[in-house]
Amino acid sequence: MNDIINQPLPKAYRAITEETHRLGFTMPSDAQTCALLRTLATSKPAGRFLELGTGSGLSTAWILDGMDSKSTLISFDHDDALLAVAQKYLGHDERLSLVRSDGADWVYANKGQLFDFIFADTWHGKYLLLDDVLTMLQPGGLYIVDDMLPQPNWPEGHQEKALVFIEYLEGRDDLWIVKQHWATGIIIGVKR
Numbered sequence: 031m032n033d034i035i036n037q038p039l040p041k042a043y044r045a046i047t048e049e050t051h052r053l054g055f056t057m058p059s060d061a062q063t064c065a066l067l068r069t070l071a072t073s074k075p076a077g078r079f080l081e082l083g084t085g086s087g088l089s090t091a092w093i094l095d096g097m098d099s100k101s102t103l104i105s106f107d108h109d110d111a112l113l114a115v116a117q118k119y120l121g122h123d124e125r126l127s128l129v130r131s132d133g134a135d136w137v138y139a140n141k142g143q144l145f146d147f148i149f150a151d152t153w154h155g156k157y158l159l160l161d162d163v164l165t166m167l168q169p170g171g172l173y174i175v176d177d178m179l180p181q182p183n184w185p186e187g188h189q190e191k192a193l194v195f196i197e198y199l200e201g202r203d204d205l206w207i208v209k210q211h212w213a214t215g216i217i218i219g220v221k222r
């Protein structure tokens with residue numbers, strides 16, 4: 031047993047990775063996290079998927095790879111340059127809606143929506159507006175966050191924020207969570 035991903039990578043993964051490096055984007059999801067996202071995505075046939083924080087579309091590519099043809103994914107980000115990369119390589123996929131929006135604006139405008147799979151990879155749905163986003167999770171739905179182990183790019187005081195966030199998730203009676211001390215530190219929650 032080891033951590034090597036001995037399975038095919040999503041088609042666009044290498045090209046998106048190269049453009050991401052060229053842009054100097056320092057917060058892309060790592061490959062192990064992405065492989066987990068793809069595996070879990072496959073457990074939700076005809077699912078409604080939400081990604082908060084598209085970046086350049088790295089995790090988006092893996093989630094799409096795991097989804098079946100009847101599933102749909104909404105992914106938003108506020109950064110035009112990053113979204114342009116995702117659009118270039120993934121925009122042809124009719125299951126995907128790429129949205130340019132501030133996180134708070136998107137969450138407030140979409141409060142009634144329900145999802146089977148939420149990957150919260152920006153401030154909103156993790157450190158901001160968490161209750162609003164967890165309300166969007168269907169019973170049986172998956173809530174996934176990464177970067178829960180200390181990261182080199184964490185600003186001063188972020189460790190404390192992360193601990194408060196973890197304790198809050200542990201205390202919710204509508205979620206079962208698993209904390210994985212693996213990759214960048216993953217938490218998987220399932221709505222009860």
Ligand SMILES: C[S@@+](CC[C@H](N)C(=O)[O-])C[C@H]1O[C@@H](n2cnc3c(N)ncnc32)[C@H](O)[C@@H]1O
Pocket residue numbers: 057058059082083084085086087088089090106107108109112131132133134151152153
């Ligand atoms: C950790 S990165 C996402 C990485 C991406 N999932 C990937 O696989 O590469 C966080 C993203 O949140 C976006 N972001 C930060 N603040 C935001 C805000 N207020 N509204 C929307 N997006 C925001 C950033 O532009 C960045 O792309």
